Amino acid sequence: MEYLIHLAILFSIYGILGISLNLVVGYTGLLSVTHAAFYGLGAYATAILLTTTGIGFFLSLIIGVLVAIITSFLIGIVLSKFDDDYYALASLGFNTIIFALFLNWQSLTRGPLGIPGISRPELFGFDFSSNLSFLILSLIILVLIFYISKFIVNSSFGRVLKAIRGDEKAIQVFGYNTAYYKLTIFVISAGMAAVAGSLFASYITFVDPSSFTVFESIFILAIIILGGLSNMRGVILGALFLILLPEALRFVGFPPDIAAQMRQVIYGLILVLLMLYRPQGLLGEYKL
Amino acid sequence: MDIIPQLVLNSIIAGSIYALIALGFNLIYGATKFFNLSHGVMAAIGGYTVFYFAKTLGWNLPLSIVVGVLLAGLIGYALDKLVYFPLRKRKASNMVLLVASLGLFTAIQAIIAILFTSQFQTLSQNISGQRIYEILGGVITQTQLTILISALVITVGLVLLLKYTMFGKAIKAVSDDEEVAKIVGINTNKIISYVFFIGSAIAGLGGILVGFDTGIEPTMGFALLLKGVIAAIIGGVGSIYGALIGAFLLGFVENFGIWQISGEWKDAIAFILLILFLIFRPRGIMNK
Amino acid sequence: MSVLQTKNLTKRFDGINAVNNLSIDVEKGKITSIIGPNGSGKTTLINLLSGMIKIDDGVVSFNGSKELSKIQPYQVGFYGVTRTFQEVRLFEQMTVLDNILVVLTERNVFNSLFEKHKQYHLKKAQEVLEKIGLWEKRNQLAVNLSYGQRKLLEIARVLGVDAEIILLDEPFAGLFPEMVKIVSGIIKELKQKGKTVILIEHNMDLIRELSDHVFVMDEGKLLAEGEPHKVLEKREVVEAYLGE
Numbered sequence: 001m002e003y004l005i006h007l008a009i010l011f012s013i014y015g016i017l018g019i020s021l022n023l024v025v026g027y028t029g030l031l032s033v034t035h036a037a038f039y040g041l042g043a044y045a046t047a048i049l050l051t052t053t054g055i056g057f058f059l060s061l062i063i064g065v066l067v068a069i070i071t072s073f074l075i076g077i078v079l080s081k082f083d084d085d086y087y088a089l090a091s092l093g094f095n096t097i098i099f100a101l102f103l104n105w106q107s108l109t110r111g112p113l114g115i116p117g118i119s120r121p122e123l124f125g126f127d128f129s130s131n132l133s134f135l136i137l138s139l140i141i142l143v144l145i146f147y148i149s150k151f152i153v154n155s156s157f158g159r160v161l162k163a164i165r166g167d168e169k170a171i172q173v174f175g176y177n178t179a180y181y182k183l184t185i186f187v188i189s190a191g192m193a194a195v196a197g198s199l200f201a202s203y204i205t206f207v208d209p210s211s212f213t214v215f216e217s218i219f220i221l222a223i224i225i226l227g228g229l230s231n232m233r234g235v236i237l238g239a240l241f242l243i244l245l246p247e248a249l250r251f252v253g254f255p256p257d258i259a260a261q262m263r264q265v266i267y268g269l270i271l272v273l274l275m276l277y278r279p280q281g282l283l284g285e286y287k288l
Numbered sequence: 289m290d291i292i293p294q295l296v297l298n299s300i301i302a303g304s305i306y307a308l309i310a311l312g313f314n315l316i317y318g319a320t321k322f323f324n325l326s327h328g329v330m331a332a333i334g335g336y337t338v339f340y341f342a343k344t345l346g347w348n349l350p351l352s353i354v355v356g357v358l359l360a361g362l363i364g365y366a367l368d369k370l371v372y373f374p375l376r377k378r379k380a381s382n383m384v385l386l387v388a389s390l391g392l393f394t395a396i397q398a399i400i401a402i403l404f405t406s407q408f409q410t411l412s413q414n415i416s417g418q419r420i421y422e423i424l425g426g427v428i429t430q431t432q433l434t435i436l437i438s439a440l441v442i443t444v445g446l447v448l449l450l451k452y453t454m455f456g457k458a459i460k461a462v463s464d465d466e467e468v469a470k471i472v473g474i475n476t477n478k479i480i481s482y483v484f485f486i487g488s489a490i491a492g493l494g495g496i497l498v499g500f501d502t503g504i505e506p507t508m509g510f511a512l513l514l515k516g517v518i519a520a521i522i523g524g525v526g527s528i529y530g531a532l533i534g535a536f537l538l539g540f541v542e543n544f545g546i547w548q549i550s551g552e553w554k555d556a557i558a559f560i561l562l563i564l565f566l567i568f569r570p571r572g573i574m575n576k
Numbered sequence: 577m578s579v580l581q582t583k584n585l586t587k588r589f590d591g592i593n594a595v596n597n598l599s600i601d602v603e604k605g606k607i608t609s610i611i612g613p614n615g616s617g618k619t620t621l622i623n624l625l626s627g628m629i630k631i632d633d634g635v636v637s638f639n640g641s642k643e644l645s646k647i648q649p650y651q652v653g654f655y656g657v658t659r660t661f662q663e664v665r666l667f668e669q670m671t672v673l674d675n676i677l678v679v680l681t682e683r684n685v686f687n688s689l690f691e692k693h694k695q696y697h698l699k700k701a702q703e704v705l706e707k708i709g710l711w712e713k714r715n716q717l718a719v720n721l722s723y724g725q726r727k728l729l730e731i732a733r734v735l736g737v738d739a740e741i742i743l744l745d746e747p748f749a750g751l752f753p754e755m756v757k758i759v760s761g762i763i764k765e766l767k768q769k770g771k772t773v774i775l776i777e778h779n780m781d782l783i784r785e786l787s788d789h790v791f792v793m794d795e796g797k798l799l800a801e802g803e804p805h806k807v808l809e810k811r812e813v814v815e816a817y818l819g820e
Contacts, residue, residue, distance in 0.1 A: 031383050081567055085323050085382050090566055093559040104552040156681035157688040163678045166667035173626050174679045175653030184685050218390050264398035271391025272371055275384050286669055288384050
């Protein structure tokens with residue numbers, strides 16, 4: 001049972017990551033491969049604040065979101081100069097730069113040693129140290145993010161995003177400064193990823209740079225492509241699938257470090273197979 | 289020992305390594321017009337093949353190297369036949385190819401980690417016995433000299449191949465305009481798969497040489513890929529000379545860039561250089 | 577009264593002047609056609625006027641604005657300009673209705689987040705879609721429409737925008753006669769409402785029927801201009817079409 005709760009918490013965290021990345025990749029058509037950077041910024045903000053200051057979880061979450069917002073704003077401005085392939089490549093570059101920050105700014109992040117001893121959230125005296133309570137917290141946040149995203153997607157703003165995905169030059173002619181739209185959704189998406197990061201840091205109580213590499217960004221991409229781009233329920237399905245499948249491997253008897261690599265083999269292969277045979281994913285409407 | 293000559297030598301060595309990766313990358317980009325992000329892992333395949341045959345099986349070293357280079361080329365060829373060609377056939381967008389290459393890269397790197405563990409290994413037989421040369425006030429090992437010579441020889445070889453052989457001219461034709469090449473009767477898909485073989489083999493050689501110089505680990509492909517891509521882009525995507533120029537420029541900027549700051553920031557500096565080029569001169573140095 | 581003016585407008589591609597020192601004056605409230613052989617620079621001109629490509633030399637002014645040497649695509653709406661595309665650029669993965677709504681709703685980033693779409697947006701969408709007969713198909717994806725329906729949807733899109741200056745790039749190409757009737761009817765209606773229509777077209781009968789004024793382009797330059805029946809009889813014009 002505890003194990004199921006653990007899986008459910010991971011599912012919530014990746015659900016948030018997938019939903020937020022989907023806003024940029026699925027709805028706006030921008031192939032961003034740097035999501036793990038913002039995930040990491042949120043995680044490190046919470047990790048650092050909770051272990052070195054008296055700031056509580058929820059405030060650290062807000063600060064993490066702010067850090068992600070500012071960083072993604074700057075990155076987004078540079079990225080907006082690029083199209084398609086170059087956009088993806090540049091985003092990979094930014095992920096690498098931020099990863100290098102996590103690894104090398106040792107006075108702040110303790111580098112490869114990571115930051116242990118992160119406490120669980122506390123709200124009005126209630127302690128979220130039991131996994132079950134943490135699960136409920138994560139699920140509530142997941143639902144919140146889900147509905148905020150739905151709101152964005154169903155608004156006029158969301159319709160413009162889809163038009164940008166369809167034909168950016170054409171929608172510009174009709175009076176839209178698309179750069180502002182792209183930047184806005186990129187920043188919103190980054191803020192949401194930071195929320196997932198804060199949850200992650202507090203749940204695992206330990207963070208280190210290895211959780212925020214380019215391969216993590218690729219994993220999140222695999223989730224949303226599998227589920228079906230621009231389909232929010234698809235993201236949920238994709239997250240479910242890609243969280244559960246590797247865990248199933250542990251039952252089959254692979255030792256834990258091999259299991260981690262197997263997970264990578266699986267989602268790598270899934271991406272290739274999807275591109276070859278079903279680019280619209282499980283529930284998707286939109287093909288890359 | 290003067291620091292500047294050593295920095296110059298280090299830059300040249302780094303540039304040579306990057307050149308070996310960038311040459312293959314540019315060759316493939318020239319023929320297919322997409323960013324083959326699985327290119328980096330070919331270097332790892334080369335290195336690990338030699339490791340397996342020479343160190344684990346105890347085979348003769350030169351033979352192992354030949355096997356390593358050939359296997360890297362073969363796997364590159366196979367990836368084209370199995371994945372990229374079917375995608376090109378149904379006119380998949382560049383983004384689809386890019387995502388597929390990301391997936392392949394992810395999966396293959398993890399497979400290497402499973403087969404050989406994530407440990408750092410070295411290919412050289414004896415650590416202290418390497419010959420060292422003194423050039424212009426700096427120090428360079430025999431392996432490093434080999435790297436430099438290989439890079440130059442291969443570049444010259446490629447240029448001669450492209451200019452003076454029918455095969456090379458066919459490659460140039462495909463790179464200039466695939467449709468026209470088809471019309472004049474060139475079997476473009478066959479040419480492209482040969483290009484994959486050659487490009488991947490060169491990358492494999494790069495990985496082997498790096499293995500002798502510093503060592504191998506499963507993640508080496510990614511680091512080399514990024515540097516190779518940066519070199520390729522700043523030199524000019526698709527250009528052979530560009531790969532060389534970009535690689536050496538990158539080598540110099542990296543090594544002189546960390547002169548006053550810590551070496552851990554090399555990657556970040558490389559990326560900043562990339563971003564600057566992408567903003568101000570996206571076609572690279574060689575292309576107009 | 578001049579509603580659109582270019583002075584020495586030039587655009588170069590690979591050393592060739594696609595639009596070469598072009599100076600024209602378009603009169604308000606009239607239907608002006610631009611004709612010329614293939615490659616004469618007509619679409620390039622429209623692309624320059626709508627900000628899709630950069631101006632190399634020369635200036636454009638709209639409706640008495642100052643002379644512009646740089647036009648950003650998202651600014652042309654402000655100058656009262658809208659357009660259709662020769663190759664039909666719809667938002668394929670969106671519904672017919674959404675293709676129209678997206679040009680009606682709030683342009684401001686912040687405001688658009690908090691708007692779904694208003695009742696009057698829907699009404700306007702219904703109005704223009706009914707005009708081209710696609711209201712019943714409003715929930716179909718644009719990619720599933722026939723070629724003719726897609727061209728009509730582009731026309732509906734510019735009707736929704738309700739701009740003063742409407743640039744149409746080969747709106748009749750590939751249309752069946754019934755649809756040609758619908759589109760020419762719409763163009764005449766636009767003129768009645770006082771709008772200015774600039775039209776690229778190859779069909780000489782339609783040119784004669786609709787245009788008040790014709791510009792003939794050849795090799796990026798203005799070859800001739802004037803009333804349709806006079807211009808179409810000029811020897812230089814006939815020769816340009818037949819080649820040297």
